[in-house]
Amino acid sequence: METIEVRLRGLGLALPAAPQMPPGVRLPFPWVRVVGCRALISGHGPTLADGSLARPLGKVGAEVSLDQAREAARLTGLAILGSLARELGTLERVACWTRVFGMVNSAPGFNRQPAVINGFSELILDVFGPERGAHARSAVGMAGLPFDIPVEIEGEVELHPA
Amino acid sequence: METIEVRLRGLGLALPAAPQMPPGVRLPFPWVRVVGCRALISGHGPTLADGSLARPLGKVGAEVSLDQAREAARLTGLAILGSLARELGTLERVACWTRVFGMVNSAPGFNRQPAVINGFSELILDVFGPERGAHARSAVGMAGLPFDIPVEIEGEVELHPA
Amino acid sequence: METIEVRLRGLGLALPAAPQMPPGVRLPFPWVRVVGCRALISGHGPTLADGSLARPLGKVGAEVSLDQAREAARLTGLAILGSLARELGTLERVACWTRVFGMVNSAPGFNRQPAVINGFSELILDVFGPERGAHARSAVGMAGLPFDIPVEIEGEVELHPA
Secondary structure, eight states: OHHHHHHHHHTTTTOOSSSOOOOTTTOOOOOOEEEETTEEEEEEBBBBBTSOOOSSSSSSSTBHHHHHHHHHHHHHHHHHHHHHHHHHHGGGEEEEEEEEEEEEEBBBOOHHHHHHHHHHHHHHHHHHHHHHHEEEEEEEEBBOGGGGGEEEEEEEEEEEEO | OOOHHHHHHHHTTOOOOOOOTTTTTTOSSOOOOEEEEEEEEEEEEBBOSSSHHHSSSSSSSBBOOHHHHHHHHHHHHHHHHHHHHHHHHHHGGGGEEEEEEEEEOOOOTTHHHHHHHHHHHHHHHHHHHHTOOEEEEEEESBBBOOOGOOOEEEEEEEEEOO | OOHHHHHHTTOOOOOOSOOOOOOTTTSOOOEEEEEETTTEEEEEOOOOOTOBBOOOOSSTTTOHHHHHHHHHHHHHHHHHHHHHHHHSGGGGEEEEEEEEEEEEEEEEOOOOHHHHHHHHHHHHHHHHHHHHHHOOEEEESSBOGGGGOOOEEEEEEEOOOO
16 A cells, blocks of 8 residues: 555655744644644644745735635645644554645635635545545635735544554 | 434434535645544535525625524524434434534624534433433634634544444 | 542632623523533633623623633633533543633634634643643634624543443
């Protein structure tokens, strides 16, 4: 069976370093919380390879275009995979995806949140396949997000026993 | 014991067809994701009997009145029951409700989100009764929702073993 | 082992009475829903000792300052601990925290939601310690919240078997 790591390489994907917050920001919680066979994933934003926040920042439908937001959702997915890999040791422990909550920093009138969060869902399906990667999902519009990130995603995966 | 299907008929309720999205919209996720004894429910909006989006669309407190929004929440509940019935084969597999997250597309100044989402909660309690239907709940205001639907609800139920 | 009740007293903290809603408001759901070894926590707002809504109300970044909002998040934490204690009989049944979803009623341009919700996270860590109190978290901006409360928090804890 092809491993997730092999699949990531085959797709030309590299996982970024741990999220780096702007100076002075204290986030007193882990990026992933494992409880039994569940891994709860904290809200992540889009990051670059070094873990710093990806640009552009701002509201989707104003400062950030739909295409830029879809790419931000994809980067958010890579950031989450990085956090899962660091917490679990290996992504092979992910038995399947369960729940994804996709939040889009939305300018007035913007209503294409699903098209944005598809950038995340398509990444997960590419990496984990249609069964293991399937997830319940919401994609909704927020009035604001930390640091003006355009997308924030939280969720949950089911784990194989350690 | 009265079955849920009998109860639905007694209340004069029929479940709608699967949600139909506007042309060109791709939603790469299932409406319900079953993992062990949990069914995770994707964000649903209000639909008509044929699964098309119910009207009116827009923000509650502006284009959509409180009464219309409460009815939208009730229709969202029927859409969710339809998705659960299709995924599970029968609603009898629902052991109990656990979590409901009710999102209201809110005009500036609108703060009666609980009264809106009561349209959902009352339906669930009518159909499942006070014990099996009880659920933890939030009812909150969003800056935007897909297709300008006035209400979107996601949640979770606990299942009897298959 | 120091009990949670002793820890609360040591910190000078008292849990408030059950949340009291304004006249005419019907909330047809429990504040906490226990299912197996999980307790799902409904969205709570900040309350005073008698369970009434704490002031100030309004949007953070406009009518409510960052410091007031952080205090509101702390009060929301006390309200949640009160609900858990009433439902479970004792907070000792909380094996650990799992998920926290922190919602901030955000004025346009406000983007410091994490600093607000830190008021909640720091309380939980003070009371439960760094292992048992650790939680996956999101802190995000809402377009509106019930009764114009500045902060609403929902979440989940894992329980010891009864």
